[in-house]
Amino acid sequence: MQIIDISIEIFENMPTYPGNPNVSFTPVIKRNSQITTISFGTHTGTHIDAPLHTIPSGSPIDAIDLEAFVGPCTVVDFSQKNILSISGPMLEKISLTKNNKVLFKTDNSYSEGEVFTKDYVYIEPSAAEYLAQQKVSLVGIDALSIKKSGDTDNTPHTALLSKNIPILEGINLKAVSEGEYFLVCAPLKLKGLDGAPARAFLIK
Numbered sequence: 274m275q276i277i278d279i280s281i282e283i284f285e286n287m288p289t290y291p292g293n294p295n296v297s298f299t300p301v302i303k304r305n306s307q308i309t310t311i312s313f314g315t316h317t318g319t320h321i322d323a324p325l326h327t328i329p330s331g332s333p334i335d336a337i338d339l340e341a342f343v344g345p346c347t348v349v350d351f352s353q354k355n356i357l358s359i360s361g362p363m364l365e366k367i368s369l370t371k372n373n374k375v376l377f378k379t380d381n382s383y384s385e386g387e388v389f390t391k392d393y394v395y396i397e398p399s400a401a402e403y404l405a406q407q408k409v410s411l412v413g414i415d416a417l418s419i420k421k422s423g424d425t426d427n428t429p430h431t432a433l434l435s436k437n438i439p440i441l442e443g444i445n446l447k448a449v450s451e452g453e454y455f456l457v458c459a460p461l462k463l464k465g466l467d468g469a470p471a472r473a474f475l476i477k
């Protein structure tokens with residue numbers, strides 16, 4: 274059995290999506306024990322967007338059934354194809370079955386910037402709508418956001434989250450080739466919140 278970690282590290286002052294809180298760690302000295310106060314947003318690093326992120330009446334992260342986060346998963350490789358985004362028509366030849374999870378590998382997995390770069394590969398509204406129609410159970414992308422940086426059209430989030438399809442963002446798929454895997458991602462059980470950092474890995 275091969276386990277491939279697709280999570281990115283969370284570290285102080287790491288790149289975050291514009292408008293998100295900065296990451297900081299503060300040691301707390303308590304006799305012989307080491308404790309750290311951690312401060313970061315719910316959408317830091319590898320994380321899950323819960324429906325509540327963009328749907329006011331949507332489920333918070335702690336209310337999502339764990340089946341959404343564990344199960345068969347298809348990794349689709351769009352890296353080294355010189356594309357800026359993933360559109361609906363690009364997905365039509367990929368065989369996706371109901372309840373399947375799908376992760377998109379793009380050139381983002383190869384850019385290891387110390388700062389946020391806005392020119393990441395993103396998912397177009399037409400692709401999110403297509404994935405929702407296919408009734409996949411989770412969509413993942415190797416970017417801190419599924420939508421185009423700064424775009425006012427939030428369809429890439431809403432098309433999926435309105436159908437209770439969580440989004441896994443901020444993964445790195447450099448070490449993963451296209452194919453079928455078993456996905457495990459476990460967001461922190463943060464009560465009533467819009468998302469949570471997650472440890473995510475693929476089993477082959």
Ligand SMILES: [Zn+2]
Binds near residue numbers: 316320322417418
């Ligand atoms: Zn997010």
